[in-house]
Amino acid sequence: MSTFQAPKGTYDLIPPRSATFLAVRDAISTPVKNAGYGYIETPGFENVELFSRGVGESTDIVTKEMYTLTTKGNDYLALRPEGTASVLRAALQANLHKQGNLPVKLWYSGSYYRYERQQAGRYRHFSQVGAEAIGAEDPALDAELIILADQAYRTLGLRNFRILLNSLGDKECRPVYREALQTFLRGLDLDEETLRRAEINPLRVLDDKRADVQKQLVGAPVLTDYLCDACKTYHAEVRELLTAAGVAFEDDVKLVRGLDYYTRTTFEFVHGGLGSQSAVGGGGRYDGLSEMIGGPALPSVGWALGVDRTVLALEAEGIELDVPSATSVFAVPLGEEARRVLFGKITELRKAGVAADFSYGGKGLKGAMKDANRSGARYAVVAGERDLAEGVVQLKDMESGEQEPVALDALVEAVRAKLA
Numbered sequence: 360m361s362t363f364q365a366p367k368g369t370y371d372l373i374p375p376r377s378a379t380f381l382a383v384r385d386a387i388s389t390p391v392k393n394a395g396y397g398y399i400e401t402p403g404f405e406n407v408e409l410f411s412r413g414v415g416e417s418t419d420i421v422t423k424e425m426y427t428l429t430t431k432g433n434d435y436l437a438l439r440p441e442g443t444a445s446v447l448r449a450a451l452q453a454n455l456h457k458q459g460n461l462p463v464k465l466w467y468s469g470s471y472y473r474y475e476r477q478q479a480g481r482y483r484h485f486s487q488v489g490a491e492a493i494g495a496e497d498p499a500l501d502a503e504l505i506i507l508a509d510q511a512y513r514t515l516g517l518r519n520f521r522i523l524l525n526s527l528g529d530k531e532c533r534p535v536y537r538e539a540l541q542t543f544l545r546g547l548d549l550d551e552e553t554l555r556r557a558e559i560n561p562l563r564v565l566d567d568k569r570a571d572v573q574k575q576l577v578g579a580p581v582l583t584d585y586l587c588d589a590c591k592t593y594h595a596e597v598r599e600l601l602t603a604a605g606v607a608f609e610d611d612v613k614l615v616r617g618l619d620y621y622t623r624t625t626f627e628f629v630h631g632g633l634g635s636q637s638a639v640g641g642g643g644r645y646d647g648l649s650e651m652i653g654g655p656a657l658p659s660v661g662w663a664l665g666v667d668r669t670v671l672a673l674e675a676e677g678i679e680l681d682v683p684s685a686t687s688v689f690a691v692p693l694g695e696e697a698r699r700v701l702f703g704k705i706t707e708l709r710k711a712g713v714a715a716d717f718s719y720g721g722k723g724l725k726g727a728m729k730d731a732n733r734s735g736a737r738y739a740v741v742a743g744e745r746d747l748a749e750g751v752v753q754l755k756d757m758e759s760g761e762q763e764p765v766a767l768d769a770l771v772e773a774v775r776a777k778l779a
């Protein structure tokens with residue numbers, strides 16, 4: 360094993376690609392901030408119980424994918440595999456739901472950990488931006504979240520994605536459907552593990568990616584046919600609001616998603632350029648989650664968008680985000696005195712809000728100009744002893760190559776005027 364090797368299933372974000380990650384997080388969070396969602400940050404680990412109760416004992420996430428550890432103090436913890444359970448736990452702990460302002464709208468951004476088989480677009484450490492609206496049952500809230508995610512992807516320039524939409528019913532109608540599906544599944548030729556899954560969480564079997572399983576599922580009872588009137592009305596309203604907002608979606612009666620806590624609205628954003636890891640984001644309504652983790656009834660809805668896969672989707676569509684060069688001005692000092700004077704000027708420029716950098720390491724003109732080029736700066740400020748004796752620096756336009764002397768005292772203003 361090489362010493363300089365990140366653990367399996369992980370990778371480092373390094374410049375310049377890392378700038379795209381920041382831009383994606385920004386593009387996703389901007390619309391939610393604009394819609395009244397407040398920022399929340401929770402710990403990178405939680406008690407395992409939160410996830411086993413919240414995400415669900417029968418899910419892959421809990422049975423196979425969690426990184427768990429026992430601390431020296433005998434706490435049984437898990438690195439967070441997802442964000443919703445933590446956010447709800449934190450909201451309950453802070454009594455955010457008791458302040459008469461439901462729904463509580465929160466957004467987050469962070470790292471998540473799942474012990475999965477590494478594939479393109481599937482990692483053991485990945486990054487999500489999520490949004491949750493806690494404590495209100497209102498189809499407009501479900502629609503709002505889908506519209507905001509759609510807006511985020513469109514702002515980034517993505518076009519080759521689709522929105523899949525389904526309703527999973529509620530505690531009235533889902534058990535009836537569950538029963539019918541189970542009866543159907545018991546009559547199929549399935550392997551032992553899948554049969555066991557059919558007993559614990561039959562809806563998950565619909566999500567099975569294997570072709571031979573999918574073939575047998577043709578003719579399986581469809582949840583849509585079992586929805587109670589309240590769920591039907593709710594779902595129709597979500598669909599109408601999306602249509603009115605001009606957001607195109609496709610009904611997908613087999614969309615169940617990998618977490619147990621979803622009720623009613625579920626959705627997934629899938630991208631056409633990502634191969635089998637096609638989901639760039641997903642979410643839905645989780646009306647029962649609060650009670651599952653020991654809280655009061657708090658119907659809620661949310662989504663999590665995968666930053667890594669969104670970046671891959673941008674690359675698949677050949678979209679280069681307009682990430683401006685980090686540096687506008689680069690200082691090239693020639694000699695000791697110039698070093699001190701220009702370092703002072705760089706500090707002044709930065710205070711004035713101009714992105715500025717400096718050639719460190721006492722390089723000569725050639726090496727320092729190479730640094731200036733590499734920085735992508737629009738202007739270089741060059742000064743040697745003779746310039747300083749005259750009270751000037753040379754301001755060089757790195758695009759045209761033109762150079763002019765500027766009085767030291769006037770430098771900050773001159774640069775600001777040129778950049779404006």
Ligand code: ATP
Nearest residue numbers: 480481482485617638639640641663664665667668
């Ligand atoms: P998948 O079906 O691909 O396993 P999921 O249903 O497990 O996805 P969610 O739990 O809904 O995913 O997480 C939301 C988003 O987070 C996904 O749509 C995806 O973009 C991203 N994501 C989930 N797991 C990973 C992973 N292991 N590596 C990279 N991104 C991931």
Ligand code: MG
Nearest residue numbers: 419473475617
């Ligand atoms: Mg998964």
